[in-house]
Amino acid sequence: MDDHAAGTGESAIIPVRCDVSDTRSVEAAVRRAAQALGGIDIVVNNAGIGAAGTVADNSDEEWHRVLDVNVTGIARVTRAALGYLRRSPHAAIVNTCSVAATAGLPQRALYSASKGAVYSLTLAMAADHLREGIRVNCVNPGTADTPWVARLLDAAEDPAAERAALEARQPHGRLVTAYEVAHAVAYMASPAASSTTGVALAVDGGMHALRLRPE
Numbered sequence: 001m002d003d004h005a006a007g008t009g010e011s012a013i014i015p016v017r018c019d020v021s022d023t024r025s026v027e028a029a030v031r032r033a034a035q036a037l038g039g040i041d042i043v044v045n046n047a048g049i050g051a052a053g054t055v056a057d058n059s060d061e062e063w064h065r066v067l068d069v070n071v072t073g074i075a076r077v078t079r080a081a082l083g084y085l086r087r088s089p090h091a092a093i094v095n096t097c098s099v100a101a102t103a104g105l106p107q108r109a110l111y112s113a114s115k116g117a118v119y120s121l122t123l124a125m126a127a128d129h130l131r132e133g134i135r136v137n138c139v140n141p142g143t144a145d146t147p148w149v150a151r152l153l154d155a156a157e158d159p160a161a162e163r164a165a166l167e168a169r170q171p172h173g174r175l176v177t178a179y180e181v182a183h184a185v186a187y188m189a190s191p192a193a194s195s196t197t198g199v200a201l202a203v204d205g206g207m208h209a210l211r212l213r214p215e
Helices: 003-008 023-037 060-086 109-132 147-155 159-168 178-189
Strands: 042-045 091-096 134-141 200-203
Touching: 023 060, 042 060, 042 178, 060 091, 060 109, 060 134, 091 109, 091 178, 109 134, 134 178, 147 159, 178 200
Parallel strands: 042 091, 091 134, 134 200
Antiparallel strands: none
16 A cells, blocks of 8 residues: 555555456455455455357357356455455445346347346345345446457447447447446445445446437
8 A cells, every 4th residue: 555645545556466267366365455454345346258249159168267257256256255344334245247137239148148147146145145234236337438348349340330339229329438337336335325235227328228219
């Protein structure tokens, strides 16, 4: 931790390397974070990888890899942090899910399956840990303007047309920003949401629920 940042009230970042697909790595990282921070009040399970294609396009190895990171990774991190969260007076877990958990998107079979599992896991965790004082929610972004989406666009035959199509399928007509997702996560983790648990907060410009008529 930077002493100047700590002394002036500025945010301090403590970098800790972690492989969410490896239990020992997760346990060591969580332990180090807890020691540096004096405990753990909030866990944001944000690690994830994407996959494109229909159910016929991804190998068994890719299915195992994506599910291991996107779903089992959440279980590993949460399991390692539970002891600290149980001692917190305002514990919260926020999982990064996706609109793909609730809407059928083309060419996203594996990714959608993983995020559907994240949504169900969020509900189960919320039920399991409510009486321990731990809130569990998830945030469901629409298509966000991230490096992964940028790589998909770069690989398209017509990147400009593909970007326009992704923007058009979200009712507000643009990609979601990373800052919008971050603000949603911060709200769900904050005391302002202290009566909110087992909830999926959509950050998708209305994509999950709105059906606008063409202009």
